[in-house]
Amino acid sequence: MTEPLVPLRAPKIAARPGIAHRLVTNPLGAASLAVLAIVILAGVVGPLISPFDPTVANLGDALQLPGSEHLLGTDSAGRDVLSRLLTGAQSTLIAAALAAVVAVGIGLPTGLMAGYFGGWFDSVASWCTNVLMSLPAIIILLAVSAALGRSVWVSMTVFGVLMTPGFFRLTRTSVRAVRNELYVDAARVAGVGTASIIGRHILSVVRAPVIIQTSIVSGIAIAIQAGLEFLGLGDPLVSTWGVMLNEGFINIYSSPLLAVWPALAISITVGAFVILGNALRDALEDAPKIRGVKRLALSVPKTEAIVLDPKHAEVDSRHLLTVSGLGIGYPQANGTKTVVSDVSFFVDRGEVLGIVGESGSGKTQTAFSILGLLPPEARITGGSIAFDGIPLVSADGRRLSEGRLAALRGKRIAYIPQEPMSNLDPNFTIGYQLVRPLVKVLGLSRTAARARALELLGIVGITDPQRTFDAYPHEVSGGMAQRVLIAGAVSCNPDLLIADEPTTALDVTVQAEVLDLLRDLQSRFDMGVVLVTHNFGVIADLADRVVVMQNGVVVETGDVRSILRSPSERYTQTLLGAMLEGKTPMTPLSVPDDEPVEAGLA
Numbered sequence: 001m002t003e004p005l006v007p008l009r010a011p012k013i014a015a016r017p018g019i020a021h022r023l024v025t026n027p028l029g030a031a032s033l034a035v036l037a038i039v040i041l042a043g044v045v046g047p048l049i050s051p052f053d054p055t056v057a058n059l060g061d062a063l064q065l066p067g068s069e070h071l072l073g074t075d076s077a078g079r080d081v082l083s084r085l086l087t088g089a090q091s092t093l094i095a096a097a098l099a100a101v102v103a104v105g106i107g108l109p110t111g112l113m114a115g116y117f118g119g120w121f122d123s124v125a126s127w128c129t130n131v132l133m134s135l136p137a138i139i140i141l142l143a144v145s146a147a148l149g150r151s152v153w154v155s156m157t158v159f160g161v162l163m164t165p166g167f168f169r170l171t172r173t174s175v176r177a178v179r180n181e182l183y184v185d186a187a188r189v190a191g192v193g194t195a196s197i198i199g200r201h202i203l204s205v206v207r208a209p210v211i212i213q214t215s216i217v218s219g220i221a222i223a224i225q226a227g228l229e230f231l232g233l234g235d236p237l238v239s240t241w242g243v244m245l246n247e248g249f250i251n252i253y254s255s256p257l258l259a260v261w262p263a264l265a266i267s268i269t270v271g272a273f274v275i276l277g278n279a280l281r282d283a284l285e286d287a288p289k290i291r292g293v294k295r296l297a298l299s300v301p302k303t304e305a306i307v308l309d310p311k312h313a314e315v316d317s318r319h320l321l322t323v324s325g326l327g328i329g330y331p332q333a334n335g336t337k338t339v340v341s342d343v344s345f346f347v348d349r350g351e352v353l354g355i356v357g358e359s360g361s362g363k364t365q366t367a368f369s370i371l372g373l374l375p376p377e378a379r380i381t382g383g384s385i386a387f388d389g390i391p392l393v394s395a396d397g398r399r400l401s402e403g404r405l406a407a408l409r410g411k412r413i414a415y416i417p418q419e420p421m422s423n424l425d426p427n428f429t430i431g432y433q434l435v436r437p438l439v440k441v442l443g444l445s446r447t448a449a450r451a452r453a454l455e456l457l458g459i460v461g462i463t464d465p466q467r468t469f470d471a472y473p474h475e476v477s478g479g480m481a482q483r484v485l486i487a488g489a490v491s492c493n494p495d496l497l498i499a500d501e502p503t504t505a506l507d508v509t510v511q512a513e514v515l516d517l518l519r520d521l522q523s524r525f526d527m528g529v530v531l532v533t534h535n536f537g538v539i540a541d542l543a544d545r546v547v548v549m550q551n552g553v554v555v556e557t558g559d560v561r562s563i564l565r566s567p568s569e570r571y572t573q574t575l576l577g578a579m580l581e582g583k584t585p586m587t588p589l590s591v592p593d594d595e596p597v598e599a600g601l602a
């Protein structure tokens, strides 16, 4: 009988100061922001508030010292230094921004693609990056100035290109780290598209380091710009601080102050950019992080197999799910390592099938083959899988195309993982992560998706859905996170639910609650469930029928009551014995030598 669900109250969540708050409360961050705000303000309003026209020469006023008329004095052509500094701020900042935009504009998207997709694009882009990095930047800039003329815009564009390897490498490395996170796989299993995954989960992770790098590169661009102009390669028609510095050094003996003003402006601005970068890093490092513990969900395998057309495949449509003679192997130097062999079972609508076995018996591999989420190196060596009349893998080795499979995952086939925390993206609230698949996959409006998500949180036994909806994953317990994932899994009203050790990572008391919840939802939504576990107790609690696996093969199968009453295989008896003794058979069980297990791979 289904027991009533134990409502779970969300813990009180202390308000966490945001990144902006942490940045402005850091004295260095606040100071650098203030300096840059003043410089940017000067750049914007400078040309309007300049007391004199910075381009008009008046030789009669040349090289005047600071005074009441010219607050910072005049240069060798009699132009007002303060007016030139104010207008120079604008062109200096725009030129630095140009370099940063070019560097980010090329480095970020190429790094994203190379890191996420890998393959030939990664090889080509990495090779180009290595070539760019081997070029001496200053020589290239000098050569470009010589060939294309003294234009600050051209030299900053080229400098931006020369800075792309930094952004490319930073992005690629961050993406490669995060694309293996379980929450990225979970988003894929939930049916979220690649562009959307990159845009939300991946970009949100690389955003912070890219902002820090951009701040630092902007500072370096100003310094390089000033250096080039100091060497006399500046555009004399654009009054930047570097051009002023160059003029100052020409008159260093007659009017040393002329070099001091632009040098101060350059060093204070460059310093502010670099300090801001560091303060940003400190603010972001303060942010709580939850990272994946163990990668279980796997990437989509390369389908070099011929893509299956569902219309032209013979399938078994009597059951919701039929797995027949399934074999899975991994090519290795000394031949193929078989991890699943000749596995057959079926699941009907409204039925719970348990797959039980010790660690390494092939349960997860079997489950992932149904989801189409085996690692790229895995090979389906035989057998077929059909879901509700749709062939996922046909007997002749063809597979349903990834596009069609992706349309099934998250809509008709849902998945509950073992480690709830690692399957939630720490960068987004729980509400956002529930709403997004509802909008993207089911096409609900934001308002409807929000209402549905709150309703689902209530259904899975969370008493204050709104508070959990607004919380970040690290602000809830493991049991609550698993309820959230269960809510996400059933949100699309799936026909088939695959739950891979859904209670293993949880405390014993929470395990019982989650099992109750699964039982309740299974009957409420009339789903077929494949329940993967190493624990016969979970099978006894939840499953109607059971498949016992060892070493990649099915040892025994039947309805749970009869197998619990009279297990015919020695291995099943040992598994049951382990349950009764309270052991968890995560490590290979030893079956007494006198009565060896009949089934099993050699």
Ligand SMILES: Nc1ncnc2c1ncn2[C@@H]1O[C@H](COP(=O)(O)OP(=O)(O)OP(=O)(O)O)[C@@H](O)[C@H]1O
Binding pocket: 330, 337, 339, 357, 358, 359, 360, 361, 362, 363, 364, 365, 366, 375, 377, 534
């Ligand atoms: N990428 C891989 N390459 C080679 N062998 C693999 C790979 N992934 C899994 N295997 C092997 O497949 C076998 C079955 O693994 P599977 O994860 O299905 O076991 P399991 O029964 O689910 O155990 P657990 O509960 O510990 O996950 C194991 O022997 C494992 O070493």
